[in-house]
Structures are given as C-alpha cells and as structure tokens.
Amino acid sequence: MRLSRLAVTLVVALPLVTATASSGSPPGGAITLSDVIPAVAEAIPAPGDGFRLTGSTTITASGAATPVAGLLAEALRPATGLPLPIIAGGGAETIALVLEPGHPDEGYRLHIRSQGVELRASRPAGLFAGVQTLRQLLPPEIESKTPRRLRWVLPGGQIKDHPRYAYRGAMLDLARHFHEPAEIRRYIDQISRFKINHLHLHLSDDQGWRIEIDSWSRLTEVGGAPGTGVGGRGGGFLTKDDYRELVRYAADRHITVVPEIDMPGHVNAAQVAYPELTCDGKAPRQRTDMRVGYSSLCAHDETTYRFVEDVIRELAEMTPGPYLHIGGDEAMSTPHGSYLIFQKRVLPLVRKYGKIPYGWHEIAQSPAAAQTGAVIQFWGQESSHPAVATSVADGARVVLSPADRVYLDMRYDLLTPLGLAWAGHIEVRDAYDWDPGRLLYGVPEEKVLGVEAPLWSETLRSSADIEFMAFPRLPAIAELGWSPRSTHDWESFRARLGAYGPRWTHQGVRFHRSTQIHWS
Ligand code: NGO
16 A cells, blocks of 8 residues: 555644554655554655765764664665765764664664754664664665665655564574574574564573583583484584674674573483483483473482573673573473472572573463563463463563464465474464464563564574575564554555565575565
C-alpha cells in the first residue's frame, strides 16, 4: 500500500504522527521514511527536500559519537565510492551525529533536509540505531561492495524512533555445530541491522563444550575436539581471547553478548571430559545424536557445585554484559527435588559473581528464580504457564521465545531442506503475527523484558545455513521487539520485507524466498 497524496498532506500538516501501515517501495520506486524494518515509531515525510550524498558530503561527529560515525562511513563508502570524511565540527552538506540529553534509551531523531542531515540521540546506542535506519533509506545498491553510479538521495523529513522493549535478542547454538568466530561476526553484522541488541551464545550441550575454562581445561580439550557435533561433524571451541574479541566486536555494534552454560541437563560433553560429574562416577560415551533429556549433573555431590562455581566465575569474569544464562531446560533425568536443590544453589551463585541469572522457563519451578530477580526465557507453545506467571508475580521478568513463533530452526514448510519441525512449520507470517505483550496469561507487558529468536544448530553447518533459516524471519521478530504495537501490520511488513530482498542479494546473504512475500 502506498501513502496516498491526501495521507501525505495530512501527515505533513500534523505534528509528528505515529507511522501506520507504510509502503514497501515497488521496484524502482522512491523510498519513503516509513520503508524501514523494524518499522519506525513516527515519521513525517517532506518529499522534495531530500539530501543527496556527493563528493562534498562529510560526516560530523565528536567524542563518543565518533566510532558510530566510523561505522556509518564504512557502510556507505564502498558502494558510493565517496570519501565521506569524518570531521569534528559543523561543515555544510554534512550528516551530523549529535549526542545530547533528552532522548529515550536507544531512541533517536533523524532530520533529513536538502542542506544536511541531523541524527540526534542521548547515547551512542541511539545513534547506532539511527544509522541502521539511515542505511535503509538509501537505495538497495548501497549494499554493493564495489562503487555504483547512482544518485544517492535520502528522502526528506523527520523520524522519531525508540524501542518498545529493552531486550531484543538472537541466539546461536555453538554446541550442536560449532560456528567459527568469523561466522559469528557475520551474524552480528546482519542482526545489528535490525536493531537486535543481544546475542545469546549457547556454549555447551550434550554434544560439545565450546568455551575455554582454565580451571577445567578438559572441557574444551575433549568437548571441543574434532568430531564433537551432531553427526560427528565439526568441532572446535572459543578460546577466552576469541570470546573477548567477539564480545568487543558485538559491543561496537551495540550488541551485548549473553553466554549460556546449559545445566543440570544437557551436560554429556562435560561428563565425558570429567566422569566425576556423573552420580556414579562412570564416563558416559560421547554423543553425536540429537536426543535430549538423558544427562544430568548430580545435585547431591559437592563436586558439582565446585565445577559450576568455577565455570560461572570464569564466564562472569570475561563477560561485561549483565546476564549469565544457566540453561535449566529439559532436565528430564534430574529428579524434581534434585532440580530444586540445584537451582537453589546455582541461581544465587550467578548473583555472587555480579550477574543477573537467566534461564529457560523450567527455572520458574524454583522459588529461587523470583528471589534472585532472574530473567525467565519462555520457549513453550502454550498461552498459560502457571509457574512462569507465579515467578513473574514474585519478581522475575520474562524474555519471550515461543517455539512455534520464533524458533528459527523450525522449517518454513514441508519442503524446507534444513531444520526441525517439532514445534510445527513457521512461515514468515506466523513469526510476525503475535503480540509479546499479550502472549502469556499472567505475564503483563511491563514484565516482558523483550523477545529473542533462538537458532539451534542440529541441522546447520555454514553461514549460508544460518542465513537461510534466520532470514526473513528474524526481521519479523526484531520488529515485534522494537516497533510500537500501533505500527503492527502484516501487509505493511510484507511489502517492506519484499523491498528488502535486493539488499540481502547485494550482501550475498542466502535468504529464504518465502512465497508469502512479493520479492522485488
Ligand atoms: C529445545 C531444546 C534444545 C533443542 C531445540 C531444538 C530448548 C530450550 N531445549 O529448546 O535442546 O536444540 O529445542 O529446536
């Protein structure tokens, strides 16, 4: 749907109005301020007053805005072939990045006029979000890695934007198949375009252990050896330096890394390396199948807590972000009483090392979840979960990852060559058409910290596999996390997504061409 002339006139005549169903530009059509994913909160177009990038264009920034200016310049130089120097103070024909008080967290204002562009925010994270918007306002060829001869014009007008939820996450499973740091950086680049601000790394599971822990070095020597992965393929792990480097790379893109060690279940790889972590002291065999629910730490053995504390301490030391995820899912071979004993010890340990405990929704069975102010990650398919509702009433908060909506490893349809289907098939519209503020009975909007899209790697190997499953569904979930509910509109989203396709093509991203979308 395109904004009619009348609608444009009305919009221009009013103060900043909430953007409603926006257009996705038809092939060759002009991009408008509302053609952005995730949808912007408010936009007032001023057609005819666009800003053209030329050889004289500069980027103005100083202090903490300078690194964001650097990322903007890096994003625009290859395709435009323009120098776009970064200068400290006020030239004409400039894109000015300004830090000033008064904007909401991660929010920004973008004002585009023929004389220049102003991007204003209170902190660099807001400027970074505005830069992602700005990139999408240029033609898709801006993604080209080599210079293109084109008129590079940003549409005129104003945008005022800010997120609905503080937490917008993506999860990558490094345990079932190890993904190399370069592949993780590539994913960081892609998710940051959609204003995702947390990357959850699933670092251990039955098949493998992917993060170096000095005090228990066999975890990676054995659990990260070649052949540790589903089907006996892959293997590998992150050294502490790899991890710190990834944390820094993500932070530069305003993404916080959330590390997960899954326990008391999903620990077979740790037990192969250290048989003393089983109740009977016998080493289990290495596992490369996809079954779940058979391994468990021993809740009555002090060795367990020595191990858990060492791991939490070392992980907390190398993690600047506030959250530390302790898994907690599918502990089918941990007796219920043992599970409660385990969580009562382990959730406070996370606090002891200065982090906010975070776990899959099974941790809601433990009163310690609410007592420690934990974040509970809901991955069910039901609309009512009494234990989660009770924890929330008692002080816990929730991140929503309903498996039948946001599990990026579920197949799109019967023909999808990768992925699983236990939570059903998830087409783009299924991923998009739900409301995080109303998903779970007893979990009101204000207790929802945000949304996260997990990508489990049982069937995935390469970046191409990751991208095929994540795109185009991840942008749907990003929009649920960022955009005000008033902008939610499937027709608008699918039009904007269709127009986004050529950007992925220019980037070399192998996205799934869902038949629900008319791809430009
Ligand atoms: C479940 C399970 C994981 C699987 C995943 C596959 C959770 C939280 N535990 O999600 O071990 O990899 O499904 O979709």
